[in-house]
Amino acid sequence: MDSEEQRSAPAQPEPPHDDGALERARAFAALTRRARAVREQAVPAIRRARAWAVADWNSARLPARLRLARLLVRRWSRRDRPRHPARLLATRVRSLAVRAARAVVSWAAGIIPGIASARGGFVRRWRRSLQFRTVLVTLMLTFVSFLAVGAYLSNQIANNLFQERLTQAELQTRQAVEQVQETFDGAQVTDQQGVLKLVNDTLDQLEARESVSPRQYVFLAVPNQDQPRNRWVDSRASYLRTENDIPASLRESVQNSQQEQFWQSIPLTTATNEEHPAIAVGNKVSFGGTVYELYLLYDIQTAQQTLDDMQNVLWFGGIFLLLLIGAIVWIVTRSVVSPVSHAAAVSEKLASGQLEERMAVEGEDEVARLGAAFNHMAANLQDQITALATLSHMQQRFVSDVSHELRTPLTTVRMAAEVLYDARDEFNPVTKRSAELLYNQVERFQALLNDLLEISRFDAGAAMLDSEAQDIVAIVGNVIESAAPVAADCGSEVRFFTRSPSIIVEMDARRIERVLRNLLLNALEHGEGRPVDVFAAANADAVGIAVRDHGIGMTPAEAARVFDRFWRADPARARKTGGSGLGLSIATEDVKLHNGWLQAWGRPGEGSCFRLTLPLRRDAQITDSPVALEMPAADVALLEGQGTRGVVVGTHALPPSAGDPGEEP
Numbered sequence: 001m002d003s004e005e006q007r008s009a010p011a012q013p014e015p016p017h018d019d020g021a022l023e024r025a026r027a028f029a030a031l032t033r034r035a036r037a038v039r040e041q042a043v044p045a046i047r048r049a050r051a052w053a054v055a056d057w058n059s060a061r062l063p064a065r066l067r068l069a070r071l072l073v074r075r076w077s078r079r080d081r082p083r084h085p086a087r088l089l090a091t092r093v094r095s096l097a098v099r100a101a102r103a104v105v106s107w108a109a110g111i112i113p114g115i116a117s118a119r120g121g122f123v124r125r126w127r128r129s130l131q132f133r134t135v136l137v138t139l140m141l142t143f144v145s146f147l148a149v150g151a152y153l154s155n156q157i158a159n160n161l162f163q164e165r166l167t168q169a170e171l172q173t174r175q176a177v178e179q180v181q182e183t184f185d186g187a188q189v190t191d192q193q194g195v196l197k198l199v200n201d202t203l204d205q206l207e208a209r210e211s212v213s214p215r216q217y218v219f220l221a222v223p224n225q226d227q228p229r230n231r232w233v234d235s236r237a238s239y240l241r242t243e244n245d246i247p248a249s250l251r252e253s254v255q256n257s258q259q260e261q262f263w264q265s266i267p268l269t270t271a272t273n274e275e276h277p278a279i280a281v282g283n284k285v286s287f288g289g290t291v292y293e294l295y296l297l298y299d300i301q302t303a304q305q306t307l308d309d310m311q312n313v314l315w316f317g318g319i320f321l322l323l324l325i326g327a328i329v330w331i332v333t334r335s336v337v338s339p340v341s342h343a344a345a346v347s348e349k350l351a352s353g354q355l356e357e358r359m360a361v362e363g364e365d366e367v368a369r370l371g372a373a374f375n376h377m378a379a380n381l382q383d384q385i386t387a388l389a390t391l392s393h394m395q396q397r398f399v400s401d402v403s404h405e406l407r408t409p410l411t412t413v414r415m416a417a418e419v420l421y422d423a424r425d426e427f428n429p430v431t432k433r434s435a436e437l438l439y440n441q442v443e444r445f446q447a448l449l450n451d452l453l454e455i456s457r458f459d460a461g462a463a464m465l466d467s468e469a470q471d472i473v474a475i476v477g478n479v480i481e482s483a484a485p486v487a488a489d490c491g492s493e494v495r496f497f498t499r500s501p502s503i504i505v506e507m508d509a510r511r512i513e514r515v516l517r518n519l520l521l522n523a524l525e526h527g528e529g530r531p532v533d534v535f536a537a538a539n540a541d542a543v544g545i546a547v548r549d550h551g552i553g554m555t556p557a558e559a560a561r562v563f564d565r566f567w568r569a570d571p572a573r574a575r576k577t578g579g580s581g582l583g584l585s586i587a588t589e590d591v592k593l594h595n596g597w598l599q600a601w602g603r604p605g606e607g608s609c610f611r612l613t614l615p616l617r618r619d620a621q622i623t624d625s626p627v628a629l630e631m632p633a634a635d636v637a638l639l640e641g642q643g644t645r646g647v648v649v650g651t652h653a654l655p656p657s658a659g660d661p662g663e664e665p
Helices: 002-008 019-059 062-077 085-128 130-185 192-204 248-255 301-351 366-422 429-460 472-482 484-490 509-525 556-561 583-593
Strands: 215-221 262-269 275-287 290-299 468-471 494-497 504-507 532-538 542-549 597-603 607-615
Touching: 085 130, 130 192, 130 262, 130 275, 130 290, 130 301, 192 215, 248 262, 248 275, 248 290, 262 290, 275 301, 301 366, 366 429, 468 472, 468 509, 472 484, 472 494, 472 504, 472 509, 472 532, 472 542, 484 509, 504 509, 504 607, 509 532, 509 542, 509 583, 509 607, 556 597, 583 597
Parallel strands: 494 532
Antiparallel strands: 215 290, 262 275, 275 290, 468 504, 532 542, 542 607, 597 607
C-alpha cells in the first residue's frame, strides 16, 4: 500500500542548476589543492632556513649576535608602525646625504693620487731643473713686489680721491649753509603756506642730482631747545632719505657745536637698493627762532668707480708684467742653463767612455769661453787616458810576455833545484841550507809567475768560466783539510759551522776552491794562533761563506785596499807564508766571473772577516747575503730567517734541524 501511495504521489520538481556557483566551487577546490602543494614545498624550506639561521647564530661571535638581534628587534618594532611623511622625507634626505658623502669620498679617493703625483712631479722638477727653480722664484718675488707696490699705490690713490671729494664737499656745504641762512634771515613771510614754500624751495635748491657728486639733504630740528619750535617747519629730507641715514655720533657732534662743520663717511642706499659710499657734512641753521640741523649727503660712487678702474688697471698691468717678466727670465735663464745642461750631458758621456764628445761653441761670450775651455779639458783628458790605456796595455803585454818567456828557464832552474834539494843530505851543512833556500825561493817564484799569468789572462779578457753544479760544502771541507798542515804550523784551530750538509751551486769549482784556499790561508797567517771560523749558509737565491779570524785585524782604510794588486796589510812583508800580493786580486776577478761578491771587514785587535757570496744559479742576481759581514762581539755570523735552508747562530756547530731538506736526521 505504501508503495502504491508512493507511486501515486506527485513528483517533486528538481532545483535549477547554477553554473556560476559550480565554477566558483571548482576554482576554490583548485586553489585549495595549490595552497596545500605550496605548503608542502614551503615547510621543508622554512625548516632548512631555520636550521641555517640557528647554525649561523651559534657560529657567530657576540658582536655579530648583538647586531643581528638589534636588527630583528628594529624590524619587529616597525612592522605595524605607520610611516609618517616627515619620517619618510628624513629617511630620503639621509639616504641622499649618504650617497653624496660616498660620491665625495670616491671623488677624493680618485683625486688624491693625482694631487700626490702632481706634487711629486713638482718636487722632482724643483730639485732637478735650475731653470724651473729660477723662473718660479723670480715670479714669486715679482708677485710679492707687485702686490706690495699695488697695495701702496691703491691706498694712496684712494686717499687722494677721498680727500679731494671731502674738500669739495666741505666747501660746497659751507657755501650752501651760508646761502640758506641768508635766505632764512631775509624771509618776510608770516603765514604757514609762505613759510612752507620758502623752506621747500630753499632746500630743493641744495640738491644736485646730475653733478659728478650727487647731493641730497636732511633737514632736522634740534631736539630739546629752550625756545619753542616753529610749528610749521619740523623735518625735511630728499627722496629716500631719512634721519636714520645720519649716524648718531655725527648728530651728537653737530648738536653740541656752535657753528662748526662736521663730516663722516656713511653708506648710502639708492633707489635700486644698492649701497654707495657717501660723505655726510652737517651744520646748524636757524629759522624763526628754531635751530635746525642741516646735513648734505654727497654720493662719491664716481670716485669709487674711478678707484676700481685704477685697481683693475693695476691688476691687469701687474699680471701682464708678471707674465712678461716670467717669459724674459725663462728666455734669459734658458740661454744660460742650456749650455750648462749640454755640458752636463757631455760630461756624462765622457764619464761613460765616449771620449770624443765635445761641446758646441758659438760666439765669444763667457759661455763660449766656458765651452772652449771644457773642450780643451776633454781633449787633454782623452790624450792622457789614451796614453794611460796604451801604457797599461803595454805593461800587461810586457807582463804576459815576460811571464811566458820565464817559464822555460824557470822550469830548467826548478829541475836543477829539485835535484839539489833531493841530494841535500850528501852536502855539508852550508851547501844543504843553500839548496833548501834555493828550492823554496824557486817554488815561490813559480807561484808568483803563475799569478802573473793568471792576472794577464784576466786583463786580456781571456779568462773563461767552466761552471757546473757542485757541492760547495764539500769544497769547503777539502780546502780546510788541505790547509790542516798550515793550521797546525800556525797553532790555529779551523772550525766549520753549517746546518746544510750539501749546498749545490753552479760554479767553477777550481776557481772557487782557489778563492776559499786564499781566504783561509790569509786568516791562518794573520790569526795570531787563535781559532779561525768558517760559516756557510744559503737562502733561496745565494750562498754565503764567511772566513773569520781573531787576529790583528785591520782598519776600514785597509779593508778598502785589501783587494788591490801587490798590496799587503803588513808593510814589512815579514809574514812567514806571505805570497805575491796578487791572491786577493785574483780571487776578486774569479768572483766577478760568477756575478758574486767578495767583501772584507776588520777591526784592529778583534780580527777580520772575508765574505764570499755566490748566486745559486749562474745567471741569477744577488740582492742580499745569508751570511753577516760585520760581526758583533758574540760572533753572530749567519742571519736567521733568510731562506729555506737551516742557518747557524753562534760559535758552536749546531745539529741539523728536522725541517731542513736533504739533511741527515
